[in-house]
Amino acid sequence: xxxxxxxxxxxxxxxxxxxxxxxxxxxxxxxxxxxxxxxxxxxxxxxxxxxxxxxxxxxxxxxxxxxxxxxxxxxxxxxxxxxxxxxxxxxxxxxxxxxxxxxxxxxxxxxxxxxxxxxxxxxxxxxxxxxxxxxxxxxxxxxxxxxxxxxxxxxxxxxxxxxxxxxxxxxxxxxxxxxxxxxxxxxxxxxxxxxxxxxxxxxxxxxxxxxxxxxxxxxxxxxxxxxxxxxxxxxxxxxxxxxxxxxxxxxxxxxxxxxxxxxxxxxxxxxxxxxxxxxxxxxxxxxxxxxxxxxxxxxxxxxxxxxxxxxxxxxxxxxxxxxxxxxxxxxxxxxxxxxxxxxxxxxxxxxxxxxxxxxxxxxxxxxxxxxxxxxxxxxxxxxxxxxxxxxxxxxxxxxxxxxxxxxxxxxxxxxxxxxxxxxxxxxxxxxxxxxxxxxxxxxxxxxxxxxxxxxxxxxxxxxxxxxxxxxxxxxxxxxxxxxxxxxxxxxxxxxxxxxxxxxxxxxxxxxxxxxxxxxxxxxxx
Amino acid sequence: xxxxxxxxxxxxxxxxxxxxxxxxxxxxxxxxxxxxxxxxxxxxxxxxxxxxxxxxxxxxxxxxxxxxxxxxxxxxxxxxxxxxxxxxxxxxxxxxxxxxxxxxxxxxxxxxxxxxxxxxxxxxxxxxxxxxxxxxxxxxxxxxxxxxxxxxxxxxxxxxxxxxxxxxxxxxxxxxxxxxxxxxxxxxxxxxxxxxxxxxxxxxxxxxxxxxxxxxxxxxxxxxxxxxxxxxxxxxxxxxxxxxxxxxxxxxxxxxxxxxxxxxxxxxxxxxxxxxxxxxxxxxxxx
Numbered sequence: 001x002x003x004x005x006x007x008x009x010x011x012x013x014x015x016x017x018x019x020x021x022x023x024x025x026x027x028x029x030x031x032x033x034x035x036x037x038x039x040x041x042x043x044x045x046x047x048x049x050x051x052x053x054x055x056x057x058x059x060x061x062x063x064x065x066x067x068x069x070x071x072x073x074x075x076x077x078x079x080x081x082x083x084x085x086x087x088x089x090x091x092x093x094x095x096x097x098x099x100x101x102x103x104x105x106x107x108x109x110x111x112x113x114x115x116x117x118x119x120x121x122x123x124x125x126x127x128x129x130x131x132x133x134x135x136x137x138x139x140x141x142x143x144x145x146x147x148x149x150x151x152x153x154x155x156x157x158x159x160x161x162x163x164x165x166x167x168x169x170x171x172x173x174x175x176x177x178x179x180x181x182x183x184x185x186x187x188x189x190x191x192x193x194x195x196x197x198x199x200x201x202x203x204x205x206x207x208x209x210x211x212x213x214x215x216x217x218x219x220x221x222x223x224x225x226x227x228x229x230x231x232x233x234x235x236x237x238x239x240x241x242x243x244x245x246x247x248x249x250x251x252x253x254x255x256x257x258x259x260x261x262x263x264x265x266x267x268x269x270x271x272x273x274x275x276x277x278x279x280x281x282x283x284x285x286x287x288x289x290x291x292x293x294x295x296x297x298x299x300x301x302x303x304x305x306x307x308x309x310x311x312x313x314x315x316x317x318x319x320x321x322x323x324x325x326x327x328x329x330x331x332x333x334x335x336x337x338x339x340x341x342x343x344x345x346x347x348x349x350x351x352x353x354x355x356x357x358x359x360x361x362x363x364x365x366x367x368x369x370x371x372x373x374x375x376x377x378x379x380x381x382x383x384x385x386x387x388x389x390x391x392x393x394x395x396x397x398x399x400x401x402x403x404x405x406x407x408x409x410x411x412x413x414x415x416x417x418x419x420x421x422x423x424x425x426x427x428x429x430x431x432x433x434x435x436x437x438x439x440x441x442x443x444x445x446x447x448x449x450x451x452x453x454x455x456x457x458x459x460x461x462x463x464x465x466x467x468x469x470x471x472x473x474x475x476x477x478x479x480x481x482x483x484x485x486x487x488x489x490x491x492x493x494x495x496x497x498x499x500x501x502x503x504x505x506x507x508x509x510x511x512x513x514x515x516x517x518x519x520x521x522x523x524x525x
Numbered sequence: 526x527x528x529x530x531x532x533x534x535x536x537x538x539x540x541x542x543x544x545x546x547x548x549x550x551x552x553x554x555x556x557x558x559x560x561x562x563x564x565x566x567x568x569x570x571x572x573x574x575x576x577x578x579x580x581x582x583x584x585x586x587x588x589x590x591x592x593x594x595x596x597x598x599x600x601x602x603x604x605x606x607x608x609x610x611x612x613x614x615x616x617x618x619x620x621x622x623x624x625x626x627x628x629x630x631x632x633x634x635x636x637x638x639x640x641x642x643x644x645x646x647x648x649x650x651x652x653x654x655x656x657x658x659x660x661x662x663x664x665x666x667x668x669x670x671x672x673x674x675x676x677x678x679x680x681x682x683x684x685x686x687x688x689x690x691x692x693x694x695x696x697x698x699x700x701x702x703x704x705x706x707x708x709x710x711x712x713x714x715x716x717x718x719x720x721x722x723x724x725x726x727x728x729x730x731x732x733x734x735x736x737x738x739x740x741x742x743x744x745x746x747x748x749x750x751x752x753x754x755x756x757x758x759x760x761x762x763x764x765x766x767x768x769x770x771x772x773x774x775x776x777x778x779x780x781x782x783x784x785x786x787x788x789x790x791x792x793x794x795x796x797x798x799x800x801x802x803x804x805x806x807x808x809x810x811x812x
Contacts, residue, residue, distance in 0.1 A: 144767070293701035
């Protein structure tokens, strides 16, 4: 519960329609007026609020309106504030905040695309999620059927900002890339080797995920959550289950909280070690990557022992985890974590002692603090640029409340520091796992649950290995979902890439991109 | 330099012996769910929990028509947990690649008791594909030519047509020193112009349809297409919806299908080598 909610409600005075705390993690404040700008301005300037996400909901059948929600977090307070405004369904529009809060640019445009709610005064109101060949449809409106077969359509071509001037060229890349990576389109404007600017086009992997959640029973939806972003299966699965548990007031057994924490940290470790190797590859240090991928394989093998799946799938469930671990699984965990520690030290030593690697990574792809703050950058990329955010510490979940989390924060903002954050986080993760291995790992793995009261909603956040993952759900009748909003940290962080590459040379783009390693699928859904 | 050499000698050779030797797989790995059809007392609980409807049951006139489609399976193991009589066993089988979509489907008919449980098994047959491939296989007629031309050196272009990136992680692993696909003369290339095979993942999204088609057309003949993972085969948990067209074969002809969510590296290896005639199909459901 927000400690200052009363003073806040008083400060906003007549703007407040009502205040309600659904659970200890979130407070809902509904505004009387559809214009949220004055309230958000006060929350940001006087309460240091950070707008983490904005999303919409079609409530025309229940409340005869749409709702737009702004999720706001405050330093030092574990509860989130969800500021909601009613949007008239006859002429749906909402005020854009993108000029003041550039971080909301894509999210506001996505609301336009998916709900047909116009974002007033948006500096760049073009489509973002739906491409040129989409007719005028709004898939997240309730009357739009999931299985609609859209006709062929030729819309207006997306115009990229032209590159003009003597010796200036445009380099289009993608959506099918040269490496084994996800699809997206990058349009570089270059003058010789230096990059003048980069334009991104995403949402190539948009596959209707949020719409698919609607109507799905919550147990089944866990598997869909695991497929939002493949390398964050366990984090997204956990974020989703946590949301359902909060909505249904389902208490998590201690064993499940501890097991989830261990698996979340294993996911962080395998991704961080793979990224460290990939960064080395992109500056020509292939042998370091060979060792890094050998290390990742150690964790994949352990994942399989612990969960039956190399990507940790099929283990998390609503109310806990599927099964407890037996002694042989626990000893495999102990053994691998122990062996991994020294292997990781060898890998780091190999990379940081290479002067030529260091030379390529330092001062490459710099993202400055002010830019990072404006763009709302989170997670590894944020911490490397001085943004001290970590959901594990700021909004504890699973067993993280038992730990003191000290996230590494640097002000360098370059590729080197984004790698350094990962280098620091791996041993910290292993320490958390080791501490949990010394705790009691016996007991019930899961709390059974029955019917969740219809109309229950809840927000859940998890510090995935990239950063802040958020799920907001509303459960309808028969434990079926009414709405599931997913925010992957990649959605925040893609614009950081655009800033970080400016002035760098084109051959450094792969390593800058890799130092962020953002999820396309998590962004596009 | 000394450090690099030292590390190399310290770790030694880490490459797996698979496929010459058996694959090193953890005890709890969830591979193919095998169904003992005569012993199956009731298909409904498994159909109820299956997240992708890989097991589906329809009752018509006292007869239950059960379809098991491994092309949709995400290998979660819930079906076995939901079937108390033990008729479904999760096996460690992972060599699941097939040439025809229908080879992943079984269809069983049961007579029913009054309580809806199975009275007797009427038949089990290979099933028909739920959704016919829109594009016919490309390589079938060219099979021998392809093996002769590409068999000893294969260039692969990977195309993510909408995947969650899970399959990509395992495809990446093929290039690591453990699975080291280059020991078979197989390598990944940066352009479809240099490729003999497209390895396609993900449900094909509406936004990737044109890109996948163009990539296919840019690949010189003879060319092969391998569909990877539940999504690449059938659309998987995403299925067919306003933004997803379903499996890769809805857009391009597919020569080999590799089930999994995601398929483990050895399973990918088997499917790729099978496509060029260097490994045999291991899965024969109907026999």
